[in-house]
Amino acid sequence: METGGVDKRRLYELLWGTPGGPRRGPRPTLTLDAIARAGIAIADTEGLEGLTMQRVAESLDVTKMALYRYVPGKAELVALMLETAIGEPPPSPAGADWRGQLDDWTRQIFDRFRRHPWAHVATVAPRVPGPNELAWLERVVAALTDTGLTGGEQLDVAVLLVGHARNLAQHSAAGTAPEQGREAAFTVLVRGREERFPALDAALRSIPAQPPGDQALDFGLARILDGIQTLITNRAAASRGRT
Amino acid sequence: METGGVDKRRLYELLWGTPGGPRRGPRPTLTLDAIARAGIAIADTEGLEGLTMQRVAESLDVTKMALYRYVPGKAELVALMLETAIGEPPPSPAGADWRGQLDDWTRQIFDRFRRHPWAHVATVAPRVPGPNELAWLERVVAALTDTGLTGGEQLDVAVLLVGHARNLAQHSAAGTAPEQGREAAFTVLVRGREERFPALDAALRSIPAQPPGDQALDFGLARILDGIQTLITNRAAASRGRT
DNA sequence: TAGAAACTGTGTCCGTGGGATACAGAGTAC
DNA sequence: GTACTCTGTATCCCACGGACACAGTTTCTA
Structure with a gap:
């Protein structure tokens, strides 16, 4: 133990x-x-x-x-x-900008986490990173070079992306279970208690059926990349305004 | 066992x-x-x-x-x-828009996770949610009502935010350890291998010192909320254009 | 070429932790 | 008052991580 x-x-x-x-x-x-x-x-x-x-x-x-x-x-x-x-990180997609590279990177590492659900638990405690882990991190930082983000922000982006991928991989692995996704469980619990969870009830009712793929991954990833886009754009504008 | x-x-x-x-x-x-x-x-x-x-x-x-x-x-x-x-979710900040509510919500749940580091591990496996857990979820969905997001998207936002809070709480708890943060450990490992991790090396060098507070939480949260903002804005514009 | 040294795989043992089961006492319903 | 039911306990079992001593094997050295 x-x-x-x-x-x-x-x-x-x-x-x-x-x-x-x-x-x-x-x-x-x-x-x-x-x-x-x-x-x-x-x-x-x-x-x-x-x-x-x-x-x-x-x-x-x-x-x-x-x-x-x-x-x-x-x-x-x-x-x-x-x-x-x-494992070693796969080669970056050729000719992609930072957004394309980070999008691909996140999906790749999501795939690794989904194939090995135990990896989530294994990455909870602080640990000594191995060569492969650092190589993955290197990819993110390299993709963000020359975007105007500071070194600390580049690392923050990596934390944000890997966290999202890891989190969603866990949900995906849970969905593989026969319980047919988390939404179904929520629905059962909310039923009969609609006055206590009105907004949740409405949201659950509006979901037609179990969405097939990794919709939550796509959604969150798009939001995150949009947010980074906003930061880069704003910073570039501010930089131009200052000079 | x-x-x-x-x-x-x-x-x-x-x-x-x-x-x-x-x-x-x-x-x-x-x-x-x-x-x-x-x-x-x-x-x-x-x-x-x-x-x-x-x-x-x-x-x-x-x-x-x-x-x-x-x-x-x-x-x-x-x-x-x-x-x-x-526990029960705290009252929402009065008079806040969706962004203010979600910002507060994320920091509140971050605080819970930081106070109870084991909660991260406990939330890895699929589980039966309790009344308090559903009440927290209800808050997010309620905050996003009337923003134009679908029910599924509202749930995706909740997944995204709680994942970020949980992820960063883990990092914060790890930073409490005497090892003085993860960046220091990275620096030690990268040192002597700069040709292998050039971008990472540059990023680490540009970080002046250990940032004090929950900078990574703030960074990721701002990016996520910006991304949601973009989605809401674009959808509202598309909706107006269609009518 | 014969030790000697170092390394590998094994058998045995122990502590710890989760949990099953049977039992004795305490409180309640009839 | 008596039968029933629930609580806390004592005892036992098994799985698992790991320590330790030992025998066999390979290589280095005198």
Whole structure:
């Protein structure tokens, strides 16, 4: 249960360390990558609660304790899984402006989070970011270079976008459940209590059916990008006015 | 460890049920509210990992198993804690337009999430919303009535805002740690690898010092509200053009 | 070429935490 | 007063994370 204590020193080595030269002793039968992928496979289907050192070991045909030769503990394993699951960022769309790049970026990372629902939980606690995670961040900042935004604002945009993608991926994963989306649950709860939630009742009634795709992702992303657009435009205007 | 299985039937009764009439047998020594508050006190200081049925029971001077007379399990306890910790939504600011209301709403719920960092984790899994949670949602939808947005869009706005507040509350809580904010950690990692993360390096260099307050919250919130503003304006213009 | 050193995988053990179950006492309805 | 029902408790079980000592294997060195 002790998933809170993370050995930062060893975790850094795990994420950023190089394979290293020849070593003495018997050859390792496993690799960090194989362990991470085995863990990802389990967590993808059963969630982080179903992720057990025992089960990871079983799927690799080793004993539970053998894993501890590679990974300090479960918390570090999850961190490694996260870095592997996110992977390297895909190439930016060629010839796109900042808006096109950020739009694509957000959908790409949304896709990663949706494929690995446990990643949301894994990213809640403050953590040591891995190379892939920093590479994704680099993309956002690079897209915003020369837009007039400060460095801090560029990072704020990244926080805003990844937060939205992560949040909506969670909703999307929840919608996969047989309960047919959150709106249905809301409707059931509001029914019979319309006088207590009048606006909510009206809103729910106006929704024709379960919207198919990632409508909430699109909606929020468009609002956010519009808002950034406004800032860039206003700042450029102010800058021109000052000179 | 079995925190995944939630008894929806009993959870609904727990959150929405009425106290009920006189019962036979000895009087209960505890109340649901007292249990929830005891759990909140523990989780606020030690996180959900430190929340143990044993510890909750100890702080109430009862046996661990006594709690199971009130709560089906730990998962349901956390759900009850969440509903209690969020509480009823505060009154809307008088005379504010939709933007003022949503701005205030977001900061209020941000405050709740910041005071109870475990709430982020507790809201990851799909769950049965309680009366307080629905009341908060009602506020957003009510604020957006008569803005021209559809019911679905009003809900999307709520998702967007609560996601942002929750996301930033997590960052804020992480900043409370002695590590002095995430930017510092990024800087350390980027140092020596500037050729790999050039844009990120430039952005980090341009940040003078740790910004004091909730700058990222303000930034994202302003962008989101600007984006909603744009949508409302454009739709109103289109509507006028059509008539 | 023979240790010696270092590393890997394993078996065993422990602490902790969630939860089931059976039971004794307390309070209420008839 | 008696039967019924509800409460709190004591005891038990199992799953899981992790420590530790040991045996086997490979490589470096004398």
